[in-house]
Amino acid sequence: MTQEQNSLAWIEDELARLREAGLLVNIRTIESAMESWVTIGGRRLLNFCANNYLGLANHPRLRQAASDAIANFGVGPGAVRTIAGTTSLHLELEARLAEFKKAEACITLQSGFMANLAVIPTLMGDNDLIFSDELNHASIIDACRLSRAKVVRYRHGDVDDLAQKIAETKEYRRRMVVTDGVFSMDGDIAPLPQIVDVAEQEGIMVMVDDAHGEGVLGTGGRGIVDHFALHGRVAIEVGTLSKAFGVVGGLVAGKQLLIEWLRQRARPFLFSSAMTAPDVAACIEATKILQDSTELVDRLWQNTAILRQGMRQLGFDTGMSQTPIIPVLLGEALLAQRFSRRLIEEGLFVTAVSSPTVPMGKARVRVMNSAAHSQQDLEQALDTFERVGRELGVI
Numbered sequence: 001m002t003q004e005q006n007s008l009a010w011i012e013d014e015l016a017r018l019r020e021a022g023l024l025v026n027i028r029t030i031e032s033a034m035e036s037w038v039t040i041g042g043r044r045l046l047n048f049c050a051n052n053y054l055g056l057a058n059h060p061r062l063r064q065a066a067s068d069a070i071a072n073f074g075v076g077p078g079a080v081r082t083i084a085g086t087t088s089l090h091l092e093l094e095a096r097l098a099e100f101k102k103a104e105a106c107i108t109l110q111s112g113f114m115a116n117l118a119v120i121p122t123l124m125g126d127n128d129l130i131f132s133d134e135l136n137h138a139s140i141i142d143a144c145r146l147s148r149a150k151v152v153r154y155r156h157g158d159v160d161d162l163a164q165k166i167a168e169t170k171e172y173r174r175r176m177v178v179t180d181g182v183f184s185m186d187g188d189i190a191p192l193p194q195i196v197d198v199a200e201q202e203g204i205m206v207m208v209d210d211a212h213g214e215g216v217l218g219t220g221g222r223g224i225v226d227h228f229a230l231h232g233r234v235a236i237e238v239g240t241l242s243k244a245f246g247v248v249g250g251l252v253a254g255k256q257l258l259i260e261w262l263r264q265r266a267r268p269f270l271f272s273s274a275m276t277a278p279d280v281a282a283c284i285e286a287t288k289i290l291q292d293s294t295e296l297v298d299r300l301w302q303n304t305a306i307l308r309q310g311m312r313q314l315g316f317d318t319g320m321s322q323t324p325i326i327p328v329l330l331g332e333a334l335l336a337q338r339f340s341r342r343l344i345e346e347g348l349f350v351t352a353v354s355s356p357t358v359p360m361g362k363a364r365v366r367v368m369n370s371a372a373h374s375q376q377d378l379e380q381a382l383d384t385f386e387r388v389g390r391e392l393g394v395i
């Protein structure tokens, strides 16, 4: 054995442990475009895994916009924007997103994860305090760590707990409350109006990461701030272009002042290249589609209502879901994996989620709705869930 192999041998043990516990992720190979049906191992499967809420990931208008952008701007940005300049496309996207979200300004990053890494460490430091919902996304947790601010976790969605923790901590330079808008594992919505009320009384910044609400919540998908009519009262709105927008990228929307500060100081902006031109052009087209009509967003919610009601009638536990994310709670990781495996064998692409993504004992399969599903797709999904649910003794 070489020395390198020796020094990495511990990974074998760790992987074996995960495999035994049923916690090893199995990444499937998709042989087709990301649509409501996908090809895996040569089989067509009905897809309920993707965050492709509006079916934009392979939309003809986005594809056309991306290929036009390649013809005009090529495929790579060349360097970071502060060094090699930025394209007119990037500026157009940021202006459009700001308008769409009724915010003063917007900056785009390479992904939603990067947007969180751009915002939190740039605003918060050693002497600062961040109140963070205990179920916040990994990218928020990592961004908080990177900032070196003190982090106080409050109970999930519990504004009384938050208020109490705020009252106990006054001696910090700056304070921020940060929450996911929609929680991706349970599909519930943060109590943002109450969070804003509590924070405003103390002059605390509020940041919401609306990755799963962007293109989903609010009028025509304008997000959680629009959903609760909180315009101007939430200092920082982070979003992603990788979910409902169907492409890849992240955004921060807020006051001009905030966005200028991020352009000057945010390290993922200063030290990592921008989204590519075809990505940006596709996102511009997605924004246009959302600005033109609420049709896709309306259909997403109609499909969601049908599926959630159907699942509940079958006797499945869909937890706290209020959004197109529908968890079907099963308990043990091995059962969730088995359930998912049987669904896939029966032609339904639905994946299991277990620890560490959700707490131990709360494993589930997660059904992601899309405007792209037909009525027939929804019926097939419910039939398959019923069959597998009975077979495995869940219903």
Ligand SMILES: *Cc1c(COP(=O)(O)O)cnc(C)c1O
Binding pocket: 111, 112, 113, 114, 137, 139, 180, 181, 184, 209, 210, 211, 212, 240, 241, 242, 243, 248, 249, 250
């Ligand atoms: C998905 C998600 C992200 C990451 O977004 P990407 O664009 O895929 O990097 C960040 N925050 C939350 C809350 C998310 O759900």
